[in-house]
Amino acid sequence: MSAGQTLEASPPLSRLIVRGVGWCGLGLLAVTVLLSDFIARAPAGMADPSAMLNAPSSTHPFGTDLLGRDLMSETLHGLAETGAHALFGALVAIVCGELFGAVAARLPVPLARAIRGVMGVLAAVPALLLTILLIGLTARFFAPLAAGLAAAPLAFVRAFDRVDVDSKHSEYARATGIPATTLLHRDLTYEFREMLGSVAARALAAVTIILSTASFLGFGAEPPARDLGLMIAAAKATYLAAWWTAACPAAALVILVLCARLAAGLDEGEQP
Amino acid sequence: MRSFLARQAVRLVVGVLGAVVVAAVISAIGVPRGHGLWGFLLAVAGRLAHFAQGDLGQSAISGQPAWQELGERIPSTLKLVAEGAGLALVAGVPLGLVAAVGPTRRAIAPLIQIITATPLFCAGLALAYGAVHLLHWPVSVNTPVGAAVSPDEAFEIAALPIITVGFAGAAVVQLALRHSASQASGGAFRNGLKRLGLSAFEIERSFILPRVMAGLVASAGEIMLALLSAAVVAEWVFHRSGAADLFVKAVALADWNMTAIILFMFACLTFLAEFAGRIAAHALASEGAP
Numbered sequence A: 001m002s003a004g005q006t007l008e009a010s011p012p013l014s015r016l017i018v019r020g021v022g023w024c025g026l027g028l029l030a031v032t033v034l035l036s037d038f039i040a041r042a043p044a045g046m047a048d049p050s051a052m053l054n055a056p057s058s059t060h061p062f063g064t065d066l067l068g069r070d071l072m073s074e075t076l077h078g079l080a081e082t083g084a085h086a087l088f089g090a091l092v093a094i095v096c097g098e099l100f101g102a103v104a105a106r107l108p109v110p111l112a113r114a115i116r117g118v119m120g121v122l123a124a125v126p127a128l129l130l131t132i133l134l135i136g137l138t139a140r141f142f143a144p145l146a147a148g149l150a151a152a153p154l155a156f157v158r159a160f161d162r163v164d165v166d167s168k169h170s171e172y173a174r175a176t177g178i179p180a181t182t183l184l185h186r187d188l189t190y191e192f193r194e195m196l197g198s199v200a201a202r203a204l205a206a207v208t209i210i211l212s213t214a215s216f217l218g219f220g221a222e223p224p225a226r227d228l229g230l231m232i233a234a235a236k237a238t239y240l241a242a243w244w245t246a247a248c249p250a251a252a253l254v255i256l257v258l259c260a261r262l263a264a265g266l267d268e269g270e271q272p
Numbered sequence B: 001m002r003s004f005l006a007r008q009a010v011r012l013v014v015g016v017l018g019a020v021v022v023a024a025v026i027s028a029i030g031v032p033r034g035h036g037l038w039g040f041l042l043a044v045a046g047r048l049a050h051f052a053q054g055d056l057g058q059s060a061i062s063g064q065p066a067w068q069e070l071g072e073r074i075p076s077t078l079k080l081v082a083e084g085a086g087l088a089l090v091a092g093v094p095l096g097l098v099a100a101v102g103p104t105r106r107a108i109a110p111l112i113q114i115i116t117a118t119p120l121f122c123a124g125l126a127l128a129y130g131a132v133h134l135l136h137w138p139v140s141v142n143t144p145v146g147a148a149v150s151p152d153e154a155f156e157i158a159a160l161p162i163i164t165v166g167f168a169g170a171a172v173v174q175l176a177l178r179h180s181a182s183q184a185s186g187g188a189f190r191n192g193l194k195r196l197g198l199s200a201f202e203i204e205r206s207f208i209l210p211r212v213m214a215g216l217v218a219s220a221g222e223i224m225l226a227l228l229s230a231a232v233v234a235e236w237v238f239h240r241s242g243a244a245d246l247f248v249k250a251v252a253l254a255d256w257n258m259t260a261i262i263l264f265m266f267a268c269l270t271f272l273a274e275f276a277g278r279i280a281a282h283a284l285a286s287e288g289a290p
Helices: A012-034 A071-104 A109-123 A127-137 A140-161 A169-175 A180-216 A228-235 A244-264 B002-029 B036-052 B066-100 B102-117 B120-133 B151-184 B189-195 B200-218 B220-237 B243-252 B256-287
Strands: none
Touching: A012 A071, A012 A180, A012 A244, A071 A109, A071 A140, A071 A180, A071 A228, A071 A244, A109 A140, A109 B002, A127 A140, A127 A180, A127 B220, A127 B243, A127 B256, A140 A180, A169 A180, A180 A228, A180 A244, A180 B120, A228 A244, A228 B120, A244 B102, A244 B120, B002 B036, B002 B256, B066 B102, B066 B151, B066 B220, B066 B243, B066 B256, B102 B151, B120 B151, B120 B220, B151 B200, B151 B220, B189 B200, B200 B256, B220 B243, B220 B256, B243 B256
16 A cells, blocks of 8 residues: 555545544633633632642642642643633734735735745744744733734745735636725635634644743743743743642643644644 | 756845844844934844944843854754754654554554644653653753763763754654645546556655655755754753753843844754755656656
8 A cells, every 4th residue: 555545635524523623622621711710729829838749639639839839720720821822822823824824915916925025034933933032022911912923924924825826817807897805805705714713723723832832931921920831831840859740731731732733633744 | 947946046045135134123123223213224224234244243141242152052053953853854754654654644643643732842841851760861951960971971961952852853744744745645647657557666666755755855944943943942941052042041131133143043044944945855856757
């Protein structure tokens, strides 16, 4: 059996099931995040000096950290913080990347190519470094916006390159009397109708990783607010002796990214 | 082929010039300048003029010439990226091929999903945990390990950042390989070649494999981006002194000149990888054309 033959696309049903699992996972995480204040056993940041670095037990299912904070509660609050920020960042990446790319590709060819060139330069810099730069230029409060803007150039390039800029169809359509805005609206609706869910989930996965990594490096959430990246960074000092301090927030982060990747359909050898 | 090469060379030059302008804009943020947009534009023009004369300015942190500081740090990062790239190919190509074959593909798909969903800093910390507890390596993620270590220990300390970068590269390599393999499988020429009497093996070796490898090398720019991002995380987690680590410190201390030059270097590396990858892909694809 050849590699080529075996790499044919999966049956649509199995692909739908995988995506469905991803969306269900994201839905469950969204419900958990929305109810985090009720589910959590303690408010965010509540320390108990008598329970420092306790291993997971019935009292503290995820254990406690160096300050005696219940890690289950902290992970829930951190997940809420990460999820909310990542959602906003993903929205920015979709608008400034995918949507802008799809629109720019339909501008007059010289202008379209000029914009593609500028975005291509930005896309040649790792998104993580762009995020850190934008946060450094502004403030940590703007980390979600920075992560979304940093993810946008790659999304722009991907969306732009999907369109054949040399195609004459818009020219012919305009010659028949269809206004340019109607044509653009129709093209965008056609392009995004099928892909919006996949594009949104892909942006969510990318922004979550960028945002949590920036936080881990000290450029994201600002204490006392803690997202999962900052929780893992704080656990660096203790996790070699108390594994649960990093493992629980890391597991929550991996589950969030995994669900988003599954929902985006990034399992069939799609371009990373 | 000649016109293709010329087009790629133009793309490379335009990309590098664009990166110079971006670097000048970032560098101008740290330069004393007049108020308003015109003041800023004048500062950018000033920085461009200095760059054109080969003057990269000074590091605001150390006061050293920027090129000197970069020269001290960049070899370490380049070595880390090169070693990580080697590991990424060694691990990623077989993984991509195994992940592409029928039943194995289904079996390892969940594992690949989890691996690719793991943020790199989590993977780095997990590697350090395993190295300390299972292999008893002298690794620390909190303080730099002292210089007075035996050659064995030096190898163990150096290995983890390389593995971390290689891990990130391997994830991208296997995805690029699977993507190009799935595209190559859609070629309509396969049945025609069979009718001409070629065996499946011959078709795979002579026509499919070059296309798959062409797809992989065409992703060289994306692989380079992943390796550079990974270098930032690996240098930070394992306290390895390099340009990527310097970038984080430069932004934190508002050293915009150093920040601009490191970003420029990284963008150039990506453009060069893209350029080389496109040419290699073009050559391979021509070889595999039926």
